[in-house]
Amino acid sequence: MAGTEHLTVRREGATLVLTLNRPESRNALSLPMLVGLYDAWLEADADDGVRSVVLTGAGGSFCAGMDLKALAGAGMEAGGYRDRLKADPDLHWKAMLRHHRPRKPVVAAVEGPCVAGGTEILQGTDIRVAGESAVFGLFEVRRGLFPIGGSTVRLQRQIPRTHALEMLLTGRPYTASEAQRIGLVGSVVPDGTALERALDIAGRINACGPLAVEAVKASVYETAEMTESEGLAAELSRGWPIFDTADAKEGARAFAEKRDPEYRRA
Structure with missing residues (x-):
């Protein structure tokens, strides 16, 4: 360390x-x-x-x-x-x-x-x-x-x-x-x-999905100096792939099953 x-x-x-x-x-x-x-x-x-x-x-x-x-x-x-x-x-x-x-x-x-x-x-x-x-x-x-x-x-x-x-x-x-x-x-x-x-x-x-957290942070800084239209396009490029992750599916399952999610960065 x-x-x-x-x-x-x-x-x-x-x-x-x-x-x-x-x-x-x-x-x-x-x-x-x-x-x-x-x-x-x-x-x-x-x-x-x-x-x-x-x-x-x-x-x-x-x-x-x-x-x-x-x-x-x-x-x-x-x-x-x-x-x-x-x-x-x-x-x-x-x-x-x-x-x-x-x-x-x-x-x-x-x-x-x-x-x-x-x-x-x-x-x-x-x-x-x-x-x-x-x-x-x-x-x-x-x-x-x-x-x-x-x-x-x-x-x-x-x-x-x-x-x-x-x-x-x-x-x-x-x-x-x-x-x-x-x-x-x-x-x-x-x-x-x-x-x-x-x-x-x-x-x-x-406690949140780590891939989602990192993508959100990156998008905020990446789009800060863009025009709105440029920023919205960049947001989609970072955001859409998150929906295809196993973590995203785990988050939905955990919500439906009323339990804490177990994210695996996948």
Whole structure:
């Protein structure tokens, strides 16, 4: 199973739980964390037993963004992390979900700070739950920097443009309730319960037909920038084959027999 000293991985049923694990640094991104994330996304894609992924952070924080000192610091070479980055210069962008989209649904469970690179990774997730005290924001412009993790492209496609521009151009923090109001997160729950809610959502996903779930997710993203007519045609090309699967027949039988379906990804 994937994982590094800054990224823990565990299985909870059919859910792969990824935990950013540098609580002393509010889970700021480091090279071991990025390598661990990339390997975990690949593991989730390759393992048909994994039906969903939950991404969270240790110690009451989600992610405070990039830790430049950690990326430049000594001691990382011993673990082969720099060799990994040298072999694949795009690895960090894949880890941050800028250049990689997992085929399994990804649910984010956010507690505490989720800022800068944290908010950028968040935009690569599919469903988002936040604790009441979570804080969001893209602070880069306040430091004369650019949010190069994809936010100037993705944010305006996920929330209204006026809100996206305010977040990008002011660099101010947003509360969880504000983030929910503008559509950046879907649910706000009592502090300390975001992971519980995320696992509940993941469990509901896991109970559905895995081929159908993956096809639905792929169709949503594939058709996002198409015209309506193009999108409807693409939807049919992905959707019709699902009706011919054994899983689809099992779902209908289970409904008729008043029992839980047993999907076999077939």
